[in-house]
Amino acid sequence: MPAVFTTCSSCSLRIARAHACGTLRTGWKSPGHGSVKRCTSSQRAASSAAATALKPKSAANDAGHRVMTVLHKARKLVPHVLPRKVHAPSEMSSLEFWERTLGRTYDDLCPTLESKQADRIRIAVFGCDEFSGARDLVAAILEEPFASEVQRKAVHSRWGAQSGSKGPVVIEYSTDSNGDSALQLRSAWLLQFSAPVKLLEFDSSSSKSAGSLPSSEIxxxxxxxxxxxxxxSTPLHTVLSAASEAALPLTHPNAVLVLTSTSGDERLVERLRAAFGHDLTILFVDPARALQGLRALSSSPSSPSAVQRYQDDFAGSNVPKLTQAISQTIPQLGSPAKAIEVVHAETARAVTQDALSACNAELGRAQDEVNVVCDGISSLRARMEEIRVRTPREVLGGTEGGNEVQRAVDQSRKDVKTVLDRLTWWKLLWKVDDVGDTVTDAVNRAWCRDLEYRLVFHAGRLAFLQRSFVDSASAFTASFKSSSAFHSPVLQNQLSQISLSPTFPMDTAAFLQPLYTRRQQLRYPTGRLQSTAQRVLIGMSGSVFGGASVAWAGWAGQLGIIDMAMQAETVIGVGMLGAVAGVRWAVGRFERAKRKWLQDYDRVGEGLERDLRATLDQTVNERVLVVSDKACDGLEQAVSKRTDEIAELKEAVDVLEDELSRTYQ
Structure with a gap:
């Protein structure tokens, strides 16, 4: 006949309490017939030793006040650092989110009389995704081995009454909650701590994307x-990234990271702790195994094998370690209100640090934006400098000597000199009044014609560059969002005014004015050459006429018409010599006049090169690059101002972080 097992009420209560405290160990024996024995003395000793090992935390009397002071300063600082929700990259980095979070934390530190009576230590369970096992974990810690069917059903259907609500399920021990919803349970797990607690279970099914872990100020x-x-299902690097962005409160000193894995590597634990920067509690838990043990015991509460299986599965799942970690977190100060105050101060310190970290992250993004703007300015200025260096060489040619200009002037000089060479002294007799027109026509035909065509071509090319720089500068200044410190409608309006001015567009004659001006300067040497030719003709004519007169006088004396003191041959020779000397003087003076004209031509040519370089530089700076240069100047002023603001805000955040670190002392 098989043995019949029964369970006394005293042992059932012991199992329930041991389940809640996480101290249940294998100590049940089957006598074969009769009832199951009670817990052995070794089990009670182990439970007592585990309770003794839980050391309470201590907190300074004024820790809450110092944290409150830093929290108040942080609430005043965040509006100057964080952007509004419409401009923030995510809700977690918005001003509204942190105002709500800091406000909620500040209210916890300064509770009213009514809220203080209902105050609890908040234990939040958040699953990274629907496969995390968070619901099984909550069910494993709340469900008791010998709980009533009503209580067990309440645990299993706790999310049924929460349909349509976005908030967490609030679970307390038979009391009403001020949260969005409340589940009343008579679970011994909620009563085992040194201060009253409430459990906040978040809907893990809403975290569907492994790359995005939603969170809230709660x-x-x-x-x-x-x-x-x-x-x-959720890679650990995603959890690390979410923690660094303050989406998950794993930097909280009381935080517990539960990895639903059957086994854990100590090296992995150390690596994770190093990533979070503090001694984070990391547990490897198997909630499904704990529920299997509970189901086995619930189905056969009188079976020793079921009890043994329950004890093996529940202890092997490491769920009791989570309870132990939470117990060690809550200080045992004798007064529950004092313990709640100390824990709230720790939470306020962690939330304030998260807010300051969010400020640092935003300042880091602001500094990155400054760096991007500086890179854009540097790139644009590099292009501008390249145009300044390259354009004179491309337009005027060759090296610093200006080969194209000098070549054009030399070629023009050769062409004009050919015309001057054809203006011989004897042609002055019938072309003396046409010398100026002849030279002027030669200058107009030969004056740097190839250079003029070259300048017209490059004027069109620079017009294209001008439009390119205008488009680049306009696109650069308009690329910033309206919330950016570099978004400036005033600067954009100034650029538009410059680009729409009547003198701004490039035309084909942009570089030709120096050619025309220098060609006009040749009118004075040409007029002087004309006057010299006329005087030469008059002088030559006079000398020839005088010589001829003297010669005639000698001839006349020989005929006896005029009485001459000299012989007739001498007088005729003197007259002819005078005529020849006059012609020679005229020829020399005209040749000197032509050489002087060529010297003036050379000086004008040298000045042409200087004028072209000056005009080219002025055109490039004041027309081609003026818009981009103005944009860079305006953005550089904004960068300087923004850099000073970031440095000032960074200093303020560093001061608060230093004050917050001193609250630990």
Whole structure:
């Protein structure tokens, strides 16, 4: 006949309490017949030793006041650093989010009389995704082995009454909650701590994307956040990234990271702790195994094998370690109100640090934007400098000597000199009044014609560059969002005014004015050459006429018409010599006049090169690059101002972080 097993009420209560405290160990024996024995003395000793090992935390009497002071300063600082929600890259980095979070934390530190009576230590359980096992974990810690069917059903259907609500399920021990919803349970797990607690369970099914872990100010302000992650569905680097962005409160000193894995590597634990920068509690838990043990015991509460299986599965799942970690977090100060105050101060310190970290992250993004703007300015100025260096060489040619200009002037000089060479002294007799027109026509035909065509071509090319720089500068200044410190409608309006001015567009004659001006300067040497030719002709004519007169006088004396003191041959020779000397003088003076004209031509040519370089530089700076140069100047002023603002705000954040660090002392 098989043995019949029964369970006394005293042992059932012991099992329930041991389940809640996480101290249940294998100590049940089957006598074969009769009832199951009670817990052995060794089990009670182990339970007592585990309770003794839980050391309370101590807190300074004024820690809450010092944290409150830093929190108040942080609330005043965040509006100057964080952007509004419409301009923030994410809700977690918006001003509204952190105003709500800091406001909620500040209210916890300064509770009213009514809220103080209902105050609890908030234990939040957040699953990274629907496969994390967070719901099984909550069910494993709340469900008792010998709980009534009503209580067991309440645990299993706790999310049924929460349909349509976005908030977490609030679970307390038979009391009403001020949260969005409340589940009343008579669970011994909620009563085992040194201060009253309430459990906030977040809907893990809403975290569907492994790359995006939604959070809220309720989770960040939890006193003991428990983050449940299944590494198979949510990679650990995603959790690390979310923690660095303050989306998950794993920097909280009371935070617990639960990895639903059957086994854990100590090296992985150390690596994760190093990534978070503090001694984060990391547990490897198997909630499904704990529920299997509970189901086995619930189905056969009188079976010793079921009890043994329950004890093996529940202890092997490491769920009791989570309870132990939470117990060690809550200080045992004798007064529950004092313990709640100390835990709230720790939470306020962590939330303030998260807010300051969000400020640092925003300042880092602002500095990155400054760096991007500086890179854009540097790139644009590099292009501008390249145009300044390259354009004179491309337009005027060759090296610093200006080969194209000099070549054009030399060629023009040769052409004009050919015309001057054809203006011989004897042609002055019938072309003396046409010398100026002849030289002027030669200058007009030969004066730097190839250079003029070259300048017209490059004027069109620079017009294209001008439009390119205008488009680049306009696109650069318009690329910033309206919330950016570099968004300046005033600067954009100034650029538009410059580009729409009547003198701004490039035309084909942009560089030709120096050619025309220098060619006009040749009118004075040409007029002087004309006058010299006329005087030469008059002088030559006079000398020839005088010589001829003297010669005639000699001839006349020989005929006896005029009485001459000299012989007739001498007088005729003197007259002819005078005529020849006059012609020679005229020829020499005209040749000197032509050489002087060529010297003036050379000086004008040298001045042409200087004028072209000056005009080219002026055109490039005041027309081609003026818009981009103005844009760079305006953005550089904005960069300088923004850099000073970032440095000032960074200093303010560093001061608050230093004050916050001193609250630990």
């Amino acid at each position: 989770l960040l302000t939890a006193d003991i956040p428990v983050i449940v992650c299944n590494p198979a």
